[in-house]
Amino acid sequence: MSTSTPKDPEFEARIRTSFAKQGLMKTIGAQLASISPGAVEIALPASPAVSQQHGFVHGGVVACIADSAAGYAALSLMPPGIGILTTEFKINFLAPATGDRMLARGCVIKAGRTLTLAQAEVFAENAGQEKLVAFLIATLMTITGRDDVSD
Amino acid sequence: MSTSTPKDPEFEARIRTSFAKQGLMKTIGAQLASISPGAVEIALPASPAVSQQHGFVHGGVVACIADSAAGYAALSLMPPGIGILTTEFKINFLAPATGDRMLARGCVIKAGRTLTLAQAEVFAENAGQEKLVAFLIATLMTITGRDDVSD
Amino acid sequence: MSTSTPKDPEFEARIRTSFAKQGLMKTIGAQLASISPGAVEIALPASPAVSQQHGFVHGGVVACIADSAAGYAALSLMPPGIGILTTEFKINFLAPATGDRMLARGCVIKAGRTLTLAQAEVFAENAGQEKLVAFLIATLMTITGRDDVSD
Amino acid sequence: MSTSTPKDPEFEARIRTSFAKQGLMKTIGAQLASISPGAVEIALPASPAVSQQHGFVHGGVVACIADSAAGYAALSLMPPGIGILTTEFKINFLAPATGDRMLARGCVIKAGRTLTLAQAEVFAENAGQEKLVAFLIATLMTITGRDDVSD
Numbered sequence: 001m002s003t004s005t006p007k008d009p010e011f012e013a014r015i016r017t018s019f020a021k022q023g024l025m026k027t028i029g030a031q032l033a034s035i036s037p038g039a040v041e042i043a044l045p046a047s048p049a050v051s052q053q054h055g056f057v058h059g060g061v062v063a064c065i066a067d068s069a070a071g072y073a074a075l076s077l078m079p080p081g082i083g084i085l086t087t088e089f090k091i092n093f094l095a096p097a098t099g100d101r102m103l104a105r106g107c108v109i110k111a112g113r114t115l116t117l118a119q120a121e122v123f124a125e126n127a128g129q130e131k132l133v134a135f136l137i138a139t140l141m142t143i144t145g146r147d148d149v150s151d
Numbered sequence: 152m153s154t155s156t157p158k159d160p161e162f163e164a165r166i167r168t169s170f171a172k173q174g175l176m177k178t179i180g181a182q183l184a185s186i187s188p189g190a191v192e193i194a195l196p197a198s199p200a201v202s203q204q205h206g207f208v209h210g211g212v213v214a215c216i217a218d219s220a221a222g223y224a225a226l227s228l229m230p231p232g233i234g235i236l237t238t239e240f241k242i243n244f245l246a247p248a249t250g251d252r253m254l255a256r257g258c259v260i261k262a263g264r265t266l267t268l269a270q271a272e273v274f275a276e277n278a279g280q281e282k283l284v285a286f287l288i289a290t291l292m293t294i295t296g297r298d299d300v301s302d
Numbered sequence: 303m304s305t306s307t308p309k310d311p312e313f314e315a316r317i318r319t320s321f322a323k324q325g326l327m328k329t330i331g332a333q334l335a336s337i338s339p340g341a342v343e344i345a346l347p348a349s350p351a352v353s354q355q356h357g358f359v360h361g362g363v364v365a366c367i368a369d370s371a372a373g374y375a376a377l378s379l380m381p382p383g384i385g386i387l388t389t390e391f392k393i394n395f396l397a398p399a400t401g402d403r404m405l406a407r408g409c410v411i412k413a414g415r416t417l418t419l420a421q422a423e424v425f426a427e428n429a430g431q432e433k434l435v436a437f438l439i440a441t442l443m444t445i446t447g448r449d450d451v452s453d
Numbered sequence: 454m455s456t457s458t459p460k461d462p463e464f465e466a467r468i469r470t471s472f473a474k475q476g477l478m479k480t481i482g483a484q485l486a487s488i489s490p491g492a493v494e495i496a497l498p499a500s501p502a503v504s505q506q507h508g509f510v511h512g513g514v515v516a517c518i519a520d521s522a523a524g525y526a527a528l529s530l531m532p533p534g535i536g537i538l539t540t541e542f543k544i545n546f547l548a549p550a551t552g553d554r555m556l557a558r559g560c561v562i563k564a565g566r567t568l569t570l571a572q573a574e575v576f577a578e579n580a581g582q583e584k585l586v587a588f589l590i591a592t593l594m595t596i597t598g599r600d601d602v603s604d
Contacts, residue, residue: 049177052175060216068203090209091241092592093237110547139390168416241392286411325511336465355604362517365517366511397543
């Protein structure tokens with residue numbers, strides 16, 4: 001994994017501000033759990049509001065928090081004013097997403113000038129136990145010179 | 152694309168019942184738009200409740216409806232009592248998801264005994280115009296003999 | 303699929319010249335089968351030289367011709383002097399690659415300024431019958447201003 | 454990463470025997486570099502015989518050794534008589550594959566009963582320096598009761 005010095009000393013505040021603007025995260029009940037340079041965690045309590053038809057947490061929601069964790073891990077290494085957009089991701093579901101809480105741990109694999117590769121592992125927490133339920137790889141593109149895409 | 156005869160004559164009712172059990176679809180405001188053998192459409196009105204930080208529809212939500220459309224397209228060809236679970240998907244984001252409504256069109260590429268490959272295209276509708284904004288490929292695994300995973 | 307007018311009238315000659323420079327295609331015995339704007343086919347005779355341990359054509363070789371077919375489909379729509387590089391691809395294997403010949407049919411899903419999305423289906427031909435054995439999606443990045451990457 | 458005890462004490466001999474049957478590995482000049490439980494390395498000297506049109510090692514060849522390294526990492530944890538087949542993989546290309554030698558390092562992310570998730574990182578070696586050039590994630594399916602697919 002990439003261990004870089006953040007190019008924006010305000011990276012943590014920047015991510016918190018950006019996250020607060022994501023209407024979806026509020027809608028599904030997701031929260032920032034931790035932020036460090038190149039690594040971000042997002043937590044989501046399991047509930048019927050985010051379930052699929054078998055009562056598991058919906059794979060799409062697992063992808064939502066994994067994508068956001070990977071994306072913010074990438075953003076944590078970007079200079080001020082540079083935005084990022086996910087151009088593609090792939091997620092493997094390794095076990096049904098059941099438990100009290102889902103925790104997505106995102107980190108950067110390689111930060112590039114134009115494209116950054118990041119991953120996220122999603123763990124289901126159940127009575128204090130963690131189980132790996134999903135694995136995501138995402139490509140993020142850096143966006144420069146656009147005021148509307150600066151985080 | 153695969154054009155098969157449905158093995159369950161009640162496939163439409165089965166999909167509607169299953170969809171109604173997905174708490175997430177209600178939470179994000181998604182609705183079944185059409186159902187035919189091997190092809191299912193899901194629509195989602197754009198709103199701040201499903202946005203990411205730039206005001207676009209969150210890529211994870213686009214993935215939610217695309218994954219569900221692909222999955223139900225696969226389910227439409229399954230015999231009664233057989234369930235399906237997504238084992239992995241990959242999604243490419245081709246343009247920012249902005250517009251009045253997102254429409255995910257899922258269809259089956261190849262239905263297999265154990266694994267089915269399905270795709271979904273997601274279009275952003277804006278003032279009557281459609282624009283392709285995302286493309287998803289999903290692998291679905293058939294689940295047999297489990298009462299809790301039968302749709 | 304995208305049906306665009308080629309921006310380089312010499313696109314066919316350009317692809318043939320580029321293909322001839324690919325040492326790998328010669329090594330594995332692959333050949334250009336057809337070229338049209340936005341769609342390219344590559345054929346590969348099956349042989350022990352490209353096999354995996356069970357005698358099937360190696361999945362990696364199937365990926366080689368699928369990636370090249372998708373990439374040349376993308377290149378067929380590029381202006382003169384613009385090169386492309388694959389930034390990522392995903393391939394699903396739907397059936398063992400057995401038969402006389404593998405045929406990869408590449409086409410463009412969406413041609414963008416920076417990124418192009420293309421797909422390739424690979425068919426195994428056996429006694430005149432075709433069977434879909436693999437499905438690939440690739441992201442190609444356009445490269446400008448580099449003499450060493452102009453095709 | 455998964456650190457499991459091998460279920461077949463002869464896993465190393467089994468992998469060497471299987472690798473020797475892969476005609477493709479000989480054709481492209483790839484060799485087994487190391488084998489341990491859940492982790493396998495494959496090396497490939499760069500040469501015009503495996504190049505694409507710009508003189509880089511072809512992305513498809515990078516995928517070949519990455520897929521094989523990930524697959525053999527999975528096989529190293531399988532009981533005797535159980536075969537594996539790749540059902541899908543995704544590869545991101547992070548830098549042009551130039552250098553003296555490519556080294557694919559495969560390891561298992563999660564070994565399951567039916568499906569195993571494995572990854573491979575590919576490094577380009579140049580004058581003693583290593584650079585990460587590609588990252589692959591593969592799903593392998595276990596195959597039981599078939600004499601022709603037992604490795």
